[in-house]
Amino acid sequence: MFNFALVLAIFASVSMIAFADDGVFVAPWFYHGLDGPKFTEKIVDNNVTARSYEAALWSSTSVESQSLKDATNIGFNRLFNYIQGENDQKVLIDMTTPVMTKVVPGAGPNCNSTFTISFYVPYIYQTAKGPPLPAADSQIVIETIKPFYVAVAAYDGFSYDAEAIAETAVLSNQVSNSKDVSVPLTSDYWFSVSYDPPFRVSNRHNEVWVPIVDTV
Ligand SMILES: *[C@@H]1O[C@H](CO)[C@@H](O)[C@H](O)[C@H]1NC(C)=O
Numbered sequence: 001m002f003n004f005a006l007v008l009a010i011f012a013s014v015s016m017i018a019f020a021d022d023g024v025f026v027a028p029w030f031y032h033g034l035d036g037p038k039f040t041e042k043i044v045d046n047n048v049t050a051r052s053y054e055a056a057l058w059s060s061t062s063v064e065s066q067s068l069k070d071a072t073n074i075g076f077n078r079l080f081n082y083i084q085g086e087n088d089q090k091v092l093i094d095m096t097t098p099v100m101t102k103v104v105p106g107a108g109p110n111c112n113s114t115f116t117i118s119f120y121v122p123y124i125y126q127t128a129k130g131p132p133l134p135a136a137d138s139q140i141v142i143e144t145i146k147p148f149y150v151a152v153a154a155y156d157g158f159s160y161d162a163e164a165i166a167e168t169a170v171l172s173n174q175v176s177n178s179k180d181v182s183v184p185l186t187s188d189y190w191f192s193v194s195y196d197p198p199f200r201v202s203n204r205h206n207e208v209w210v211p212i213v214d215t216v
Pocket residue numbers: 047154
């Protein structure tokens with residue numbers, strides 16, 4: 001017997017993907033026309049937004065700190081110098097979105113945490129040859145980040161340490177209570193993801209991500 005409700009439910013669960021019917025990635029509004037990573041998205045049990053990101057090249061740098069804000073600023077400046085011409089071809093590399101910061105918490109109070117700040121490599125350099133190389137002393141690596149899966153919480157306004165931590169705590173709890181997703185056994189990290197320049201005052205969009213096992 002044809003179950004119309006079931007078909008509707010299945011259709012609803014795949015209708016959120018960020019690819020158009022022909023498989024071409026349609027960037028979300030908060031990319032503001034910049035290049036950025038390609039993903040698909042769906043809403044699963046307990047209203048969790050689950051995303052799947054394609055493998056891609058990123059430029060990344062690591063910073064030890066007790067502050068997400070300080071670490072992200074330091075990392076941003078290193079990466080910004082690289083795209084502003086401190087590279088082996090002395091060329092300008094277009095800014096992309098987002099600024100992705102991976103947070104690996106330190107072992108205890110007063111310990112540094114490890115923050116890895118990354119810029120997505122522009123589409124024209126997402127090739128086997130890759131982008132211009134950073135200077136040897138830049139502390140920047142160009143790396144392929146393999147496909148990954150995250151649960152996402154999005155929020156507006158300005159996001160610093162307190163906001164990102166609070167959003168991640170709620171998101172982790174939401175993931176724990178979802179039948180459709182689970183957190184990898186070994187994961188103790190999360191991501192703070194910024195899409196806006198500091199002087200954009202309205203329509204700001206921030207995200208935090210927690211890694212999930214790809215069960216969706
Ligand atoms: C589901 O999540 C979205 C986006 O975070 C939110 O706007 C909406 O209110 C949530 N719905 C429920 C039923 O919790």
